[in-house]
Amino acid sequence: MRLTSKWHAAPCAALAVLTLIAGAPTVLAQQYPAKPLRVIVPFAPGGGVDFMARLIAQKLPETLGQQVIVENRGGAGGVPGTEAALRSAPDGYTLLMISSTYPVSPSLYKLAFDPIADITPIVLIAKGPFIICVHPSLPVKTTKELIALAKARPGQINFASAGTGSGVHLATELFLNMAEIKMNHIPYKGTGPALTDTIAGQTNLIFGTSSAALPMVKAGRLRALGVTSLRRHASIPDVPTVAETALPGYQVQSWYGVLAPTGTRADIVARVNAAFTTALRAPETKAALVAQGGDPDPGTPEEFGRLIKDELARNAKITRAAGITPE
Numbered sequence: 001m002r003l004t005s006k007w008h009a010a011p012c013a014a015l016a017v018l019t020l021i022a023g024a025p026t027v028l029a030q031q032y033p034a035k036p037l038r039v040i041v042p043f044a045p046g047g048g049v050d051f052m053a054r055l056i057a058q059k060l061p062e063t064l065g066q067q068v069i070v071e072n073r074g075g076a077g078g079v080p081g082t083e084a085a086l087r088s089a090p091d092g093y094t095l096l097m098i099s100s101t102y103p104v105s106p107s108l109y110k111l112a113f114d115p116i117a118d119i120t121p122i123v124l125i126a127k128g129p130f131i132i133c134v135h136p137s138l139p140v141k142t143t144k145e146l147i148a149l150a151k152a153r154p155g156q157i158n159f160a161s162a163g164t165g166s167g168v169h170l171a172t173e174l175f176l177n178m179a180e181i182k183m184n185h186i187p188y189k190g191t192g193p194a195l196t197d198t199i200a201g202q203t204n205l206i207f208g209t210s211s212a213a214l215p216m217v218k219a220g221r222l223r224a225l226g227v228t229s230l231r232r233h234a235s236i237p238d239v240p241t242v243a244e245t246a247l248p249g250y251q252v253q254s255w256y257g258v259l260a261p262t263g264t265r266a267d268i269v270a271r272v273n274a275a276f277t278t279a280l281r282a283p284e285t286k287a288a289l290v291a292q293g294g295d296p297d298p299g300t301p302e303e304f305g306r307l308i309k310d311e312l313a314r315n316a317k318i319t320r321a322a323g324i325t326p327e
Helices: 002-031 047-059 078-084 143-152 169-180 191-199 212-220 267-281 283-291 301-322
Strands: 037-041 068-072 094-098 121-133 158-163 184-187 205-209 223-227 252-263
Touching: 002 283, 037 047, 037 078, 037 121, 047 068, 047 094, 047 121, 047 191, 047 212, 047 252, 047 267, 047 283, 078 094, 078 252, 121 212, 121 267, 121 301, 143 223, 158 191, 169 184, 169 205, 169 301, 184 283, 191 212, 205 212, 212 223, 212 283, 252 267, 252 301, 267 283
Parallel strands: 037 068, 037 094, 158 184, 158 205
Antiparallel strands: 094 252, 121 205, 121 223, 121 252
16 A cells, blocks of 8 residues: 555656646746846937937836836947847847837948847837928028028038938938938937037037937927928927928838847747837827827837838848948
């Protein structure tokens, strides 16, 4: 009887061990996140990417239960900061906030990473137009007047950008190409410094991201000539589109999203995607984004991945046509 009891006990013990092993991934998934998260912004403070990251980082602790720290690593069109983030462990604790600059960089730089194979798309945050902003001293009040002035003064007007190959730069170069005009490019390490110098009159204009430039326009420190979307934006309905007033067919949008290093577990991706989506759908977050010229547009990781692939192909064509090269 004792012998029989031992043999029955052994399978039971083995089954218990197997059950614990099988349940381990579930336990690990439930434990994430067990410490603060870091979101790397590959640009200087003060720009659109920085604004988006900090706005959402305030809401994420409500769903993730952990603090979210924003870390700025600006320079070289966002490439160094991007590389640093993608070299991090794929454990969900280091995320990367990118913008429409991301799919431009491969056309300009020899990257230490593959822009598709080395990433795990998480979520698209928002989309929004660029705003053509000029210093009040520039004697133009419309996009047509800006084009006419540039034709009268070829190479004498300076435009600022967030860096060579940035979304701001690409939007401007496409504009110059379609309008058949020339201006001088002054690259900065992010939209923040570029805006600061434009406000100070060190440069004449900037195609600012709506989130960063709109407050300066509303404060009267910059003059808005047009928006780069096909439709006027609700945040500045009196400012016409470039397409309707000067260049039919011109359209460029800035966008923002979140990536993780390749190899990040599917359950972590799903958890972070859900947390960002919840934060973006909160009335106060949505209102803040719209007020700054952005449109919340969360979706699935797969949808975001397709957007990145499409933008890589599109921007490669624009970069070649505009003759953009690293400076």
